[in-house]
Each structure stands twice: as C-alpha cells, then as structure tokens.
Amino acid sequence: MTRPSDFLREVYDGLDPDEKTALALTYQAGECLPSPLDLDSAQHDVLNRLGGTTAGVGRALHTLTGTFLRHGSPPGNDTITGWSFRHPTLQEGFAAFLATDLNLIQIFLSGQNWRTILSRIDCDTGNQAGTLLRVPPSLYPRVIEILRIADQGTRTDWLGQRIWHGFLASRCCDEFLTLYIQAEPTAIDRLTRFGSFLNVVDEPQVLARLQQAHLIQPVHHQRILERVTELAVESPDAGWTWLPEWEVLLADAEREQLLSHVKQQLPSRFDQILQDWLNDYNPDKTDPQTYFDELEIELNNYQKAFADDTDAISVIEYALEKMNEAIWAIDVEYVPQDPHGEAPHSHSTPEDAPHERSLFDDIDDD
Numbered sequence: 001m002t003r004p005s006d007f008l009r010e011v012y013d014g015l016d017p018d019e020k021t022a023l024a025l026t027y028q029a030g031e032c033l034p035s036p037l038d039l040d041s042a043q044h045d046v047l048n049r050l051g052g053t054t055a056g057v058g059r060a061l062h063t064l065t066g067t068f069l070r071h072g073s074p075p076g077n078d079t080i081t082g083w084s085f086r087h088p089t090l091q092e093g094f095a096a097f098l099a100t101d102l103n104l105i106q107i108f109l110s111g112q113n114w115r116t117i118l119s120r121i122d123c124d125t126g127n128q129a130g131t132l133l134r135v136p137p138s139l140y141p142r143v144i145e146i147l148r149i150a151d152q153g154t155r156t157d158w159l160g161q162r163i164w165h166g167f168l169a170s171r172c173c174d175e176f177l178t179l180y181i182q183a184e185p186t187a188i189d190r191l192t193r194f195g196s197f198l199n200v201v202d203e204p205q206v207l208a209r210l211q212q213a214h215l216i217q218p219v220h221h222q223r224i225l226e227r228v229t230e231l232a233v234e235s236p237d238a239g240w241t242w243l244p245e246w247e248v249l250l251a252d253a254e255r256e257q258l259l260s261h262v263k264q265q266l267p268s269r270f271d272q273i274l275q276d277w278l279n280d281y282n283p284d285k286t287d288p289q290t291y292f293d294e295l296e297i298e299l300n301n302y303q304k305a306f307a308d309d310t311d312a313i314s315v316i317e318y319a320l321e322k323m324n325e326a327i328w329a330i331d332v333e334y335v336p337q338d339p340h341g342e343a344p345h346s347h348s349t350p351e352d353a354p355h356e357r358s359l360f361d362d363i364d365d366d
Contacts, residue, residue: 005081008093009100021052021112022060022083023068027094028108030116030362032082037061042110046110056168069328095120108133109142114150115160118167123176132171144183151184163201165202174213181215192223197294198201198232198239198246208245224249238301259305263312267300272318272325281330290330295323 012020023047037058039047047057061083065071065212070086073079084278108145109117122132124145135143168177179189189209192202207224210216216224225298228246231237240246240258250258267274281291299320306312 008090012094016060017051017052018056018060019064021047021050022057022064023094024098024104024107025057026051026061026083026085026217027091027098027120028116029082030113030119031077032080032084034080035071045110046107049103049110056249065200071136074341099134102136102138104131105135105139106142109135109139109146114146115163115290116151117146118163120161120166122171124173125171137175140179143176147180148184148216151187159197162202164212165206169202169205171208171301172209177210177215181210188220189223192220192227193228196235196237196239197298198228198231198237198243204243204245208248210255211248221249225254227262228259232262234267234273236266236295236298236302238298238305241301259312262302263306263309263315266319267315270322272324278326279332283330290326292323292327296320299323352365 012023015023018068025039025043027042028046037054039054039347049053061069061071065083066086068090069081070085074083074084085094098108109121120133121135121143123135123140124137145166147167150160168180172180188207191203191207191210194201194207198204205225207216207220211221214334228237228240228250232240240250277292277295281288285291299316303313303316306316318355
C-alpha cells in the first residue's frame with residue numbers, strides 16, 4: 001500500500017508554481033503564515049526561486065484553503081491570524097516532497113528565520129519522523145552557518161538557546177556533529193559552563209549527545225565533572241542522580257564518588273546554603289513555601305538517591321527539618337500582596353515562636 005507521504009509527494013509535484021510557492025511559504029513560516037500577506041526579503045527569494053508571483057501566491061493561498069491549508073489563528077495563540085497546514089499528515093507530506101529536491105531544500109535553508117529552520121530540520125539522524133525536513137550531508141555546511149548565527153543570537157536569549165540546544169541534542173547525526181565541532185572548536189567549552197537547576201538547563205543534554213558521538217575529550221569531561229560536583233552541593237542540585245543525560249555523562253564510579261562527596265560536604269555546608277537561599281528570598285515576588293519548593297525537591301531527590309544509606313538519609317531529613325523551620329520563621333512575617341492595593345493586615349507572631357536559630361550547628365561530618 002502506498003504511504004500517505006508518498007501519495008502526497010506526487011500530489012504536490014503536480015501543483016503549479018504559485019501553489020507550490022504558497023505551500024513552501026506556509027511550511028517555512030512555522031506556526032502560520034500571517035495574513036494579510038506581506039513578504040519579507042527571504043520570502044521574496046523563495047517566491048522568485050520557485051517561479052511564483054505575489055498575486056498568484058495570494059490567489060493560491062485562498063484556493064488551497066479548505067483542502068491543504070486552513071486560515072485562522074494557531075491553537076493557543078489568538079494574537080495572529082494566517083495560513084497553516086490543515087493536518088500534520090499534509091505537512092509531513094510536504095516535508096517529504098521538499099526532501100526529494102536539493103534545490104527546494106536550499107530554498108528553505110535560505111530563509112533568514114533561523115529559529116524556524118532549526119525547529120523544522122533533521123540532519124540525518126534516521127529516527128525523526130513527521131514534519132521535519134531531512135537535510136542531506138551536502139548541505140551540512142549551510143546548516144552549520146545557521147547554527148553559528150543562532151549561537152551569536154542566543155547568548156542572552158533563553159528560548160533561542162532551547163531551540164539551538166534542542167537541535168544539537170536530538171536531530172543531528174554523528175557526521176554532522178563532528179563537522180560542527182570542527183567549525184566551532186570552542187562550543188564544547190561554552191557548554192560546560194552550565195548552571196542550576198539541571199532539570200531545566202539544556203547544555204548537559206547536548207554534552208551527552210556529543211559524548212555519544214565520541215567528541216568529548218578528557219579535558220572536557222573533567223570540566224563537566226568539576227562543574228556538577230560544585231553544583232551538587234552549592235545549589236544543592238540532585239538532577240544528576242536521575243536525569244538520563246547524566247547516565248551518559250557519568251561513569252558508575254564517578255556517580256558513587258559524587259554521592260560520597262554530597263554525603264560528606266552537605267551537612268557542614270548546609271547552614272550557609274540555607275542562609276544564601278534566605279538572603280535571596282523576596283517576599284514581594286512569592287510566598288516562602290513556593291520559594292523553597294525547589295530546594296525541597298532537590299533534597300527529596302537526594303533522599304531517593306541515598307535509599308540504601310541510612311546515615312545519609314538522616315542527614316537529608318535533618319536538612320529538610322531545618323529548611324521547614326526557616327520557612328516557618330519567615331512565613332509568620334509574610335504579608336501576601338493585595339491585588340487591589342489595599343494595606344493588608346499584619347500577622348501576629350505567636351509568643352512561643354522561636355526567634356533565632358543556628359542552622360546545622362549540631363551536625364557532624366559523616
């Protein structure tokens with residue numbers, strides 16, 4: 001039986017230039033092609049290369065609406081209106097159609113919106129199905145140029161970094177990654193400067209993929225190990241105990257050494273760690289319990305990691321107790337923000353409430 005994407009390739013191949021251009025512009029736009037149609041320079045390049053005209057594409061968009069395309073707002077985003085594919089299968093079929101023609105792929109990669117490009121291509125991993133456009137090795141240098149532009153544009157852009165990192169971590173074959181690291185030899189050094197918390201940062205996922213491609217050198221591995229050792233206690237950050245990328249990045253012996261390090265260092269340093277958290281607390285932004293949720297999650301994750309070590313579990317339980325005491329101490333003083341701007345009533349402090357507590361004064365190093 002003919003696969004839908006194979007059938008759709010034949011259908012798309014039979015469309016006229018204006019219709020092909022209309023679908024190419026819609027695919028290239030990503031979420032939707034805004035209406036009314038107002039093409040930028042990159043879109044005009046697509047128009048010219050595919051032999052369409054502005055008027056013809058405008059007519060084609062309306063002709064294709066109801067069959068290949070829909071007109072309206074994207075799901076969950078009513079701030080824009082435009083054209084998008086009516087169904088993922090139609091979009092997948094168009095991606096397959098593009099992949100059969102090197103010239104069409106080059107046209108797509110000529111777009112200046114690197115976010116859209118990196119979100120919609122796959123560099124021959126062989127395990128990405130659906131609406132992604134598979135890029136052949138001959139065009140890897142062009143994708144590397146796009147990545148270098150993306151790197152420059154995402155140094156302070158969290159969402160852009162997620163797109164860039166996500167592409168490297170999940171949609172690049174070993175051959176492509178090798179060429180990229182050759183072109184950007186300092187990229188791995190930058191990736192090893194990841195921060196907390198490990199469950200939300202992306203760099204370790206990219207590093208794990210590079211490790212699988214045998215591109216992490218011993219000097220890089222040592223930096224990764226030093227960084228996670230620091231964060232494991234200072235934050236404290238237990239993400240390395242359960243996240244899958246750390247199964248790739250850490251050997252079993254290194255994981256055991258890291259657990260031992262946490263067990264030895266956390267008791268004596270938790271006093272200062274908790275004080276740092278208290279110093280950073282801003283009652284104007286959140287309530288004490290919500291603010292300390294992340295710390296509680298990390299300590300609970302360490303409890304799970306130390307499941308067979310009763311001494312270590314006792315250390316974590318004591319840390320949780322001290323944290324809860326700190327939450328209680330500031331919670332009695334917390335005044336919720338009144339959304340109507342009225343002066344809130346102050347809380348009274350119970351007579352038996354403790355005033356000053358030393359944190360971890362009686363915990364010995366294990």
